[in-house]
Amino acid sequence: MIYIVSTGPGNSDSMSVEAINAIKECDVIVGYGKYIELIEPLIQDKMVFTTGMTKEVDRCRQALEISLTGKKVAMVSGGDAGVYGMGGIMQEIVLEMAPEIEVVVIPGITAANAAAAALGAPIVHDSVNISLSDLLTDIEVIKKRLHAAGTGDFITCIYNPKSKGRPHYIEMARDILLEYKKSETPVGIVKNARRDDQEVFITTLEKMCDVDIDMSTIVIVGNSDTFVKNGKMITPRGYRR
Amino acid sequence: MIYIVSTGPGNSDSMSVEAINAIKECDVIVGYGKYIELIEPLIQDKMVFTTGMTKEVDRCRQALEISLTGKKVAMVSGGDAGVYGMGGIMQEIVLEMAPEIEVVVIPGITAANAAAAALGAPIVHDSVNISLSDLLTDIEVIKKRLHAAGTGDFITCIYNPKSKGRPHYIEMARDILLEYKKSETPVGIVKNARRDDQEVFITTLEKMCDVDIDMSTIVIVGNSDTFVKNGKMITPRGYRR
Known part of the structure; x- marks a missing residue:
């Protein structure tokens, strides 16, 4: 039995009750070191296996091998395991190597949803998620999707900026979006969303690259209705039209 | 003080610890009846105000009026309050009428993330959220976004289908997406995600309208890499390329 447990954006307080119960039920926890650290108080009595950031396939094989010995295993993944997380690859490997093993996915709060809560309410309306990481995706596909985000006037959440x-x-993304969106379009930038060292910036599409952006940052570019007032970034849904 | 509390897709077990703590801290709960019902055990000792589904602005004014009397108010919203929820309009009304009132947003698990967990891992890669409700959005904007979702080869999560x-x-959406995606593209359909009466269907873009779809349904259309195996719908992220 393998649980794929979404640990949410911050510490274990940002996990759902179901996710916490799944961890408690498991004998062994497998995951990337940083996410394990964030939920440390929850797993003190468990066997824990951590691997480095780019060792996703190894991590899944390890989880599967342990589960084949009859133990209950939790593969933990930050944010929602099903959004740029371990949810897919873990299931692919089980389906290929041991389809008889039961897999249960526990959803979680995504980094974009956590960033949005810190900013106000920027993604209340239609939105896209795009990762700028070209480790696994061809850069031409990423560009095509940025153009599509622009033509659709979508609120655009950028992962791995x-x-x-x-x-x-990130400058390339800005330049593509500037072909479709006004330079003063509000942009919210959140580093380490919902963690103790969270930082929140509100700026514009034109100036967004002046903010120090890293891999733990989510960038949210508004749509043509998004506004900023009193330090809050809000996209109206239109209730008062 | 107003908390905007995301109650997640199901009962209170799908809420985060932070969201539960926020509810406990409040004197008064305001929300749409259906969401209040789902978290009933949590609010038994609270004053509760419910309003009908289309009374969003009234509900926010009521929450604000109560908070102005000095009480701590929780405006609850299903899924994530910041995704097609009450997060935006509540803040708009506070900014307009009483900007001195502090508002704290607690994020939650979205309906799409919950549906994805039930299906396998369909939205691991770049995705869009589009609502088909034209109560608040012009139908031409909805069509434009469906076309953009197609040109970008995005996984497409359809809310309010x-x-x-x-x-x-929903037939219009299918026909637009068929201009860009193959007819056999996997489609996952989840009704009442993470509730006791959850139903899960996996079908294809061509046949998706044969499933009985209603307002409590999330429809997830795959991208060109999405596959179905052993009843799981998975979009590979590309770890093994």
């Missing part, structure tokens, strides 16, 4: 290997993709 | 007033919009 910047890393050492690709410091300029 | 059908109501009595607009039974055919």
